[in-house]
Amino acid sequence: xxxxxxxxxxxGTRRACEALVVPRASLYRRRAGSKMKAAECGGKSxxxxxxxxxxxxxVLDILHSERFVDKAPHEVYATLLNExxxxxxxxxxxxxxxxxKEVKERRNQLRHPVYEKPELLATGPNxxxxxxxxxxxxxxxxxxxxxxxxxxxxxxxxxGWMVATHESAQLAKRFIQETCSKQGIxxxxxxxxxxxxxxxxxxxxxxxxxxxxxxxxxxxPYTSDxxxxxxxxxxxxxxxxxxxxxxxxxxxxxxxxQDFFPWYNxxxxxxGISLLTPEMVHFGNAPEVLQARERVLIRAYxxxxxxxxxxxxxxxxxxxxxxxxxxxxxxxxxxxx
Numbered sequence: 001x002x003x004x005x006x007x008x009x010x011x012g013t014r015r016a017c018e019a020l021v022v023p024r025a026s027l028y029r030r031r032a033g034s035k036m037k038a039a040e041c042g043g044k045s046x047x048x049x050x051x052x053x054x055x056x057x058x059v060l061d062i063l064h065s066e067r068f069v070d071k072a073p074h075e076v077y078a079t080l081l082n083e084x085x086x087x088x089x090x091x092x093x094x095x096x097x098x099x100x101k102e103v104k105e106r107r108n109q110l111r112h113p114v115y116e117k118p119e120l121l122a123t124g125p126n127x128x129x130x131x132x133x134x135x136x137x138x139x140x141x142x143x144x145x146x147x148x149x150x151x152x153x154x155x156x157x158x159x160g161w162m163v164a165t166h167e168s169a170q171l172a173k174r175f176i177q178e179t180c181s182k183q184g185i186x187x188x189x190x191x192x193x194x195x196x197x198x199x200x201x202x203x204x205x206x207x208x209x210x211x212x213x214x215x216x217x218x219x220x221p222y223t224s225d226x227x228x229x230x231x232x233x234x235x236x237x238x239x240x241x242x243x244x245x246x247x248x249x250x251x252x253x254x255x256x257x258q259d260f261f262p263w264y265n266x267x268x269x270x271x272g273i274s275l276l277t278p279e280m281v282h283f284g285n286a287p288e289v290l291q292a293r294e295r296v297l298i299r300a301y302x303x304x305x306x307x308x309x310x311x312x313x314x315x316x317x318x319x320x321x322x323x324x325x326x327x328x329x330x331x332x333x334x335x336x337x
Contacts, residue, residue, distance in 0.1 A: 009048060051088060056096050059087050063097065073097070115220040120193055120324040122154040125282045126183055128191045128322070129159060131176070132230035133167055133199065134237075136253050137246040145253045147237075148175050153193075153229045154322045156270050157282035158261050159183050163254045169202030177208055187213035193324060195219040195227050226325065236264065274316045286318050 004027055007016035017024045051059070062068060068076045073093035080086065088096075097103045122128035131150040138144050148162040148171070160179030164171050176192070192209060194200035196218050209216045219226030237243065237260060247253040265282075269275040273286075280286050293315040301312050 051092065055087070059093060059096050060100065062087065063093065117220060117325050118193065118217045118226055119327055120153070120191060120217060121326075122152075122322045123320060125152050125155045125157065125284075126159075126185060126190060128153045128193060128324070130193045130227055130229045130324070131200075132195060132227060132234070133172075133197060134234045136163070139246060139248050145247060145250050147253070147257065148172065149230065149233060150176070150179050150192075151229050151233050152278075152282060153324065155278050155282035156229070156233075156273055157278035158233070158265055161257060161261055163250060163257055165250060167197075167199055169199050169204045172199040172202065173204040173208050176205065177212075180212060180214070185212070185214070189214075191215040191217060193217045193219070193227065196221055228324065229322075233264075236268070272319070272322075274318045276318065281318065290315050290318065 004016055004020055004022050007019065008027075010016075011019075013024060013027065016022075017027060062080075063073070063076060068079075071079075074090050077090045077093065094103060120128050129150050130153050131148070134147050134149070135144040136147055146164045146167045148160075148164065149158060150160045151158050160175065160182065162171070162175045180190070190212075192214055194216070199205065200218065206216065224231055240260065242256075244252075244256070247256070265279045266277055268277060270278060273281050274290070276286050276289060280289055297313040297315065301308050
């Protein structure tokens with residue numbers, strides 16, 4: 001350490017440079033060069049103001065002592081000052097504790113658990129169902145009717161629906177049980193996915209699914225993408241031109257759904273299933289329909305091949321799988337796709 005640096009430690013950099021007639025810029029450059037050399041040598045040079053190892057150990061022993069083990073550093077600092085003792089600043093006490101990984105939040109705080117992302121695959125009907133409940137506006141403000149819907153994620157077929165005046169676990173249990181019976185679900189066949197609503201997580205529903213040997217999964221909190229099929233179906237419902245702003249009575253809501261769901265299952269051409277209807281896919285009629293479409297396209301090609309750029313048109317094939325959160329693929333070089 002040269003004379004300028006030594007004097008700067010006592011009276012400050014500016015005064016030391018003025019007293020020794022040394023440009024401060026030169027001193028700063030020397031310091032920067034010293035730091036770079038220290039970094040190249042594999043570490044940062046310790047500050048001359050830093051406590052010596054034995055001094056740090058003394059402070060640590062004081063903080064670990066029975067007297068101060070449950071006190072914050074600022075309390076320890078103030079208590080020692082009142083007794084005429086000074087070892088280091090409050091911030092230095094924290095640094096010493098940080099080096100020992102002993103600084104943490106002491107209060108009991110809510111810690112959100114890490115929820116696993118659901119990854120569900122269906123390769124055919126009645127393998128994975130998604131169900132949810134949406135509100136339908138009633139005749140006046142703050143009045144609602146509750147629409148329960150179960151949809152098959154492979155065929156997009158609405159397997160069951162119900163309109164009720166309220167949401168309850170017992171209604172949900174009955175609704176799921178009747179839908180499973182109507183679809184002929186056997187033990188071990190089905191997975192039912194839902195969000196984390198009170199009815200979905202209720203004990204009556206959980207016990208029913210366990211008795212039927214049905215696997216249940218849940219979306220992560222506040223993650224609508226984990227339940228995309230139900231969300232999409234509700235959007236189709238509420239974006240219908242004849243969907244009313246409010247329903248005058250529960251009979252009106254049920255009457256609307258009695259028209260909507262047959263249309264959805266039997267007439268709605270769904271883009272996710274090759275413009276087929278959910279009923280065609282759910283009951284295994286899709287191959288026959290696609291073959292008929294192919295024959296029509298072949299005839300159209302034969303009549304006017306110039307319109308198809310020398311390629312025989314084919315109908316879009318039916319997807320072989322339906323996913324909720326498909327896993328990311330890892331390439332041979334370790335990158336995610």
